[in-house]
Amino acid sequence: MKIQDFSRQTGLSAKTIRYYEAIGILPPPRRAPNGYREYDEAHLERAHFVAGARSLELSLGEISELLAMQDRREPPCRTMLDQIKHKADQIAERISLLQRMEKDLRKLYKLGLTFPTDDVDGKNCICHLVKERKTG
Numbered sequence: 001m002k003i004q005d006f007s008r009q010t011g012l013s014a015k016t017i018r019y020y021e022a023i024g025i026l027p028p029p030r031r032a033p034n035g036y037r038e039y040d041e042a043h044l045e046r047a048h049f050v051a052g053a054r055s056l057e058l059s060l061g062e063i064s065e066l067l068a069m070q071d072r073r074e075p076p077c078r079t080m081l082d083q084i085k086h087k088a089d090q091i092a093e094r095i096s097l098l099q100r101m102e103k104d105l106r107k108l109y110k111l112g113l114t115f116p117t118d119d120v121d122g123k124n125c126i127c128h129l130v131k132e133r134k135t136g
Contacts, residue, residue: 006037010047025063026043
């Protein structure tokens with residue numbers, strides 16, 4: 001199948017498909033006499049795996065590792081489980097950070113309601129509190 005059909009079936013743009021070929025995520029397809037790429041079912045299966053892994057926010061490096069294992073006929077299942085657990089742990093950490101940030105924002109909002117909203121210089125209003133916040 002040509003790149004347009006491959007793109008439709010995988011949901012990947014032609015640009016992404018060519019990029020994945022360039023970095024080795026997808027093997028180079030056979031070329032027709034006119035130079036057009038000709039993809040087969042193996043390409044389609046691999047692209048679906050890549051798209052699914054990307055939907056889980058696995059990095060291209062992580063995906064490459066899994067694909068290399070498959071190419072060597074090594075089962076990638078344990079590695080994938082480890083990657084999924086690591087990603088879930090990262091998300092849990094991010095959620096915790098976002099919850100703390102939400103709590104801080106709500107406190108700042110309530111405090112800001114007690115200040116005037118017409119201070120052009122930002123010396124006696126919420127703007128001053130925001131400016132004085134420390135990061136990290």
